[in-house]
Amino acid sequence: MRMPQPDALRSFILLYVLLYASFGVASPFWPRFFETRGMSPEQIGLLLGLGTVVRLIAGPVAARLADRLQRLRHVLAAAAALAACLAFGLPWIGGFWIFLIVRLCQEAALTPTTSLADALALDASRSAPSSGMSFEYGWVRGSASAAFVIGTxxxxxxxxxxxxxxIAWMHGALLLAAAASTMLLPAAGARTCAAPERSSVRAIGELMQLVVFRRMLLVAALVYGSHAMHDAFAVIRWNAAGVSQTTISILWSEAVVAEVLVFVLVGPRWVDSLGPAGAAAMASLAAVVRWLVVACSSDPVALALVQPLHGLTFALLHLACMRLMGATVPRHLAATGQALYALGPGLVTALLTLSSGMLYARLGASGFLLMALLSGFALPLCLGLKQP
Structure with missing residues (x-):
């Protein structure tokens, strides 16, 4: 495993901790915040639904802008600062429609921050050791997961x-600090002065012509998407089965701890030894096992045994995808590649979340068998994830 250059590693950890802590202090509490502003359930649903649409559009647009300007760090800083300023304004807005406009603008500014941060961190992590910047991406991403939990x-x-x-004040202050922290990021190594492809359509086409990139998006969409029913209905199922709130909290904590451990400790070593294809296959197989157990049992002991598999079904697959993107995506399309990686699986997850209600209503816990089937479809696709 590579030894990191301390200044580079610390600067990226600082950025990720501030960025993901800002998500942690606000994301779980936004619906309740909206309710205190006098919004009806229908208005909250409209706000959240339109927010999803805005995120799907804003991410790729901002990424293309950053790639065309070749100013990823500057666009990241501007987006985080704008999102912070808009967050500060939310407590002062009374009318719903004005609040809706400001909140959607804030979502649009916030969306590209993670993709741009990942593009910068991935570029730095794959730099030559002689540049003094090389480190494991997983260490940075693991600190982000821990910061999200601590922030919450x-x-x-x-x-x-x-x-x-x-929460709006804390959210905005952390975002503003994250914007300022981009000044501490080390300069990238070899960087193009200008993006050679000016057309966004052709840029996306160039990425989609990469067979490995296409396969990676499909594998990520299947495995990440298979989490949709778990995220939406696991707690409901466990409550109905008599699992206590304390036990449910422990089960969720297990998944988060496993995610951090895989990102920081074992994940990078496994990707090195198994390769991205082997790591992705392990993640897909772990997802199959996890959803089969969840479908067949609500026993707390059985659930406690499979909840740590989240470290494989999410963190290990994410590390494998980042390794593949670092090896296959051209530098001048780094942000666009990250945006597509967020968009494709995110869109599939959103669609599966919408359909999971109908599936759970008709099939109950057996609906998790379909999630296991989706993960199983990803297994043969993993064989083609060969790192150049």
């Missing part, structure tokens, strides 16, 4: 003795 726990304590508007 901290926000839960803060809103216990203050108004819910405090």
């Amino acid at each position: 726990l901290a926000a839960g304590q803060v809103i216990g003795w203050t108004a819910l508007t405090s």
Whole structure:
């Protein structure tokens, strides 16, 4: 495993911690915040639904802008700063339609931050060791997952003795700090001065002509998408089966801890030893096992045994995808590649989340068998994920 250059590693960890902590302090509490602003359930649903549409559009647009300007760090800083300013304005807005416009603008500014950060971190992590910048991407991404959890726990304590508007202030302050932290990021190694492809359609076409990239998107869409029913209905199923709230909290904590451990400790070694194809196959197989157990049992012991598989079904697959993107995606399309990686699986997950309600209503826990089937479809596709 490569030894990191401390300054480069610290600067990226700082960026990711601030960025994902800003998500952690706000994301779980936004619906309740909207409710305190006097919004009806229908208005909250409209706000969240339109937010998803805006995210799907804004991510690729901002990524193409960053690639064409070859100013990923500057676009990231501007997007985070704009999102922070809009977040500061949310507590002061009264009318629903004005609030809707400001919130959607904030979503649009916030969406590309993670893809741009990943493009920058991936570029730095694959730099030659002689440049003094080389490090494992997983270490940075693992710190982000931990920061999200810590941010959520901290926000839960803060809103216990203050108004819910405090989440907007914390969210904005962390985003503003993240924007400032981009100044500490090391300069990239070999970088193109200008993107050679000016057409967005042709740029996307250039990426989609890469067989490995297409296969990677499909594998990620199948495996990540298979989490849709779990995220939407696992707690409902466990509650119905008599699992206590304390046990449910422990089960969710297991998944998060496993995710961090895979990102930071074992994941990079497994991707090195198995290769991206082997790591992706392990993640797909783990997803099959996980959803089969969840479909067949609500016993807390059985669930406790499979919840840590989240470290494989998400973190290990993400590391494998990042390794493939670092090896196959041209530097001048780095941000666009990250945006497509977020868009494709994200769109599939959204569609599966919408359909999971109908599946769960008709099939109950047996609906998880379909999620296992989706993960099984990804297994043969993993064989083609050969790193150039």
